[in-house]
Amino acid sequence: MVQDSVQPVLEIWGGHSLQGDVTISGAKNSALVLMAGSLLCPEDCRLRNVPELADIKKMSQILTALGVKLIKNGNTLDIDARDINPTQAPYDLVSQLRASFFAIGALLARFGNVRIPLPGGCAIGARPVDLHVRGLQAMGAQVLIESGIVHAHVTGRDRRLQGANIYLDYPSVGATETLLMAATLANGETIIENAAQEPEIVDLANFCIAMGAKITGAGTNKIIISGVERLHSVDYQVIPDRIEAGTFLVAGAITQSEITVSSVIPEHLVPVIAKLKAIGCQVVQEDSDCLRLIPGELKATDIETLPYPGFPTDMQAQFMALLSVSDGYSVISETVFENRLRHVAELQRMGADIRIKGHHAMINGVAFLSGAPVMATDLRASAALVLAGLAAQGKTIVSGLHHLDRGYENIESKLVKLGAKIQRV
Ligand code: EPZ
Numbered sequence: 001m002v003q004d005s006v007q008p009v010l011e012i013w014g015g016h017s018l019q020g021d022v023t024i025s026g027a028k029n030s031a032l033v034l035m036a037g038s039l040l041c042p043e044d045c046r047l048r049n050v051p052e053l054a055d056i057k058k059m060s061q062i063l064t065a066l067g068v069k070l071i072k073n074g075n076t077l078d079i080d081a082r083d084i085n086p087t088q089a090p091y092d093l094v095s096q097l098r099a100s101f102f103a104i105g106a107l108l109a110r111f112g113n114v115r116i117p118l119p120g121g122c123a124i125g126a127r128p129v130d131l132h133v134r135g136l137q138a139m140g141a142q143v144l145i146e147s148g149i150v151h152a153h154v155t156g157r158d159r160r161l162q163g164a165n166i167y168l169d170y171p172s173v174g175a176t177e178t179l180l181m182a183a184t185l186a187n188g189e190t191i192i193e194n195a196a197q198e199p200e201i202v203d204l205a206n207f208c209i210a211m212g213a214k215i216t217g218a219g220t221n222k223i224i225i226s227g228v229e230r231l232h233s234v235d236y237q238v239i240p241d242r243i244e245a246g247t248f249l250v251a252g253a254i255t256q257s258e259i260t261v262s263s264v265i266p267e268h269l270v271p272v273i274a275k276l277k278a279i280g281c282q283v284v285q286e287d288s289d290c291l292r293l294i295p296g297e298l299k300a301t302d303i304e305t306l307p308y309p310g311f312p313t314d315m316q317a318q319f320m321a322l323l324s325v326s327d328g329y330s331v332i333s334e335t336v337f338e339n340r341l342r343h344v345a346e347l348q349r350m351g352a353d354i355r356i357k358g359h360h361a362m363i364n365g366v367a368f369l370s371g372a373p374v375m376a377t378d379l380r381a382s383a384a385l386v387l388a389g390l391a392a393q394g395k396t397i398v399s400g401l402h403h404l405d406r407g408y409e410n411i412e413s414k415l416v417k418l419g420a421k422i423q424r425v
Contacts, residue, residue, distance in 0.1 A: 010398040010412060012389035013421035014371055018257035020418050021290075024245045024264050025051040025409040026075065026238035030203040032099035033177050034238060035059050037204055038079040039068070039106040040184060041211050043233035047077040050238055051409040054402065058093055062100045065090045066107075087115035091148070095120040098127055101150075102174050105132070105182035108141055108152050112159030115151045123378040125337040131168055131175035138164040139179075139186055163188030163227055171196040171221065171307045177204055183225035184213040192223045198308040199268045203239045210234040242268040243314045244408060245291070247383050249273075250318045251415070252293035253281045254325065254391040259418055262290045271311045275303060275319060279326055300328030300365055305336050317343045317384035323363045324352035325391055330363040343381035346374040350388050350396065368393050376400030379407040386411065390420055 026049035035056075038045040050056060052075070060070050060077075067084035070077060086107040094100045098119035107114040119127060129150075133143050136152055139161040143152045154161055163186050168175055176196040181204070183190035195201070197219055205218030211231035217223040245264040252259040253276055266273075266285050273283045273291075280296035300323060305313035313336035323330040324347055334340045341361055344354045349372045353364040371394035376382030382404035389396030398404075401424070404411060412422045 007399060008401055008424050010386065010389070010401060011423050011425050012371070012386065012396045012398065014369075014389055014392035014394060014396060016255070016390070016419060016421050018252060018255050018259050018418040018420060021260040021262055022248050022414050022418055023262050024240045024248070025049070027200060027203070027241040028053055028055055028407050029099070030200040031056060031238045032059050033102055033200060033204050034207050034236065035063060035077070035079065036099065036103040036106055037181055037207055039063070039066070039081050039084065039103055040110055040181060040208070041231045041233060042082050045079045045081070045211075045233055046235040047079065048075065048235070048237040049240075050075050050077045051241065053407060053409055054405045055097060055099065055407065058097045059100055062089060062093045062097065065093070086111045086113060089116045091117045095148075098122070098174070101129060101132070102178045102181070104150065104152060105136065105178035105180070108136060108154065109161055109182045109185040112154040114153070115149055118145065118148050118150055123342060124340040129174070131170065131172045132178045135166045135168070135175060135179040136161075136182060138166050139182055139190065140164075158187070161186035163190040163225070165191045165193070167193040168195060173198050173200065176201055176223070180204060180215065180218070180223060180225060181208070183227060184208050184215070184231065186227040188227055190225045190227070193221065195221050195223045196307060197221060199239060199242060199265070207234065207236050210236055239268070240264050242272075243312065243380070245269060246272040246312070246315045247318050247387070247408070248414070249276060249283065249291065249293045250322050250387055251390060251418070253279065253295055253298065254322050254387050256295040258292065258294050260286055260290055260292045264289055264291055266291055271309060272315055275301060275311060279322065298322065298326035298365070300326050300330040300363070302331045304333040307336070313337060313340060314380050316340060317380040318387055320344070320354070320361060320363065321347060321384040321388040324354065324366065324388065325369060326365045328365055330365070332361045332363065334359045340378070342377040343384045346377070346381070346385055347388055349374055350392055352388075370394055371396040373397040373399070376403045379403050383408065386422075390415070390422075
């Protein structure tokens with residue numbers, strides 16, 4: 001009889017307050033795209049503050065399959081992308097990690113020819129890449145998509161992309177990143193209008209500029225890139241993870257605990273801090289890179305997820321857990337992804353009073369949640385269930401930890417250090 005592999009679960013005993021400080025890791029959604037960006041460079045690149053995450057490991061496997069040499073030393077990653085074959089991205093791995101698709105821009109810019117699998121959809125939506133493809137076509141790429149593989153190549157004598165004026169129908173983070181990377185080595189100037197403004201875009205631009213790229217406007221909705229012949233090696237530090245930081249601030253709020261989060265960039269957390277204050281908490285800047293969460297009486301508020309600098313969709317599930325125990329009637333509108341309310345059913349299992357109408361969730365705050373066995377459906381939903389478990393009465397069992405491990409470096413050891421009663425069994 002084949003013993004089905006027993007998956008680990010998190011056991012959480014709620015009702016314990018937290019205290020102390022938590023150090024935030026490097027940003028997953030920056031590290032992944034900087035790893036893709038290193039493909040632009042035919043010399044050694046060093047990335048520091050790279051978080052230890054399942055997604056980073058998967059990205060490393062994908063780059064290795066392309067021929068990249070990677071040496072990981074704790075949170076430092078040395079990357080040598082001198083000799084690579086841009087058509088060897090492994091189907092099974094790329095389809096599991098959407099961020100790896102963003103490498104198409106770097107590979108096309110450097111080699112003029114690339115074959116990369118389409119990223120699959122996932123729990124939160126279909127995740128199309130039409131904005132990426134249309135932008136590359138505007139830069140002169142011929143793109144053919146067949147049997148799940150995107151084959152892009154540049155014709156013409158020097159097989160180089162041409163600068164272009166590109167307007168994004170939606171300020172897509174990934175499309176902005178793909179096109180920014182492609183434009184760094186194109187002939188001439190590229191303008192990306194209606195570009196995404198997330199901090200991870202600015203980090204990617206700063207990384208490319210440190211390699212010799214000419215980019216202005218990153219962080220605004222208009223980015224201008226003047227192509228250069230070649231980029232050179234770089235030693236670069238990844239920004240802190242604003243979503244991990246926000247998640248821990250919510251952990252303090254939902255357990256009514258005063259904690260500090262360190263190694264953060266406060267300005268990246270403005271929309272999250274604004275909502276924590278609206279709900280009744282205080283967030284005080286202790287130091288240039290440290291925030292203190294002071295809990296207060298939790299009261300209802302409305303949230304609409306939007307592209308940056310609006311409220312981040314990656315914090316929506318965490319705030320739904322918090323609003324589930326905030327007094328009054330809240331409405332959360334998820335406008336970025338079409339299917340990112342799947343944590344509602346699990347929170348209801350813990351006693352939350354939530355009704356879904358389209359992409360709105362109507363939340364009636366309850367006095368307390370009750371621990372229960374719950375299943376994570378996607379990365380940020382799993383974080384929301386952990387937060388709910390910290391606040392609930394009794395024991396919560398969270399399964400589906402592979403989602404959680406994609407985006408949070410040692411979350412339970414960081415929570416134990418804050419005094420949470422949580423263990424992986
Ligand atoms: C990035 O995904 C992040 N992932 C996501 O984080 C984040 O939720 C998202 O940006 C929004 O902030 C990484 O950076 C690796 P989008 P991305 O392109 O680039 C539509 C997490 O939890 N769209 O800005 O895929 C798309 O369907 C993950 O860490 C198109 O229609 O997000 C979605 O509705 C989850 N066509 C909307 O735009 C396209 O060509 C936003 O997607 C591209 C996107």
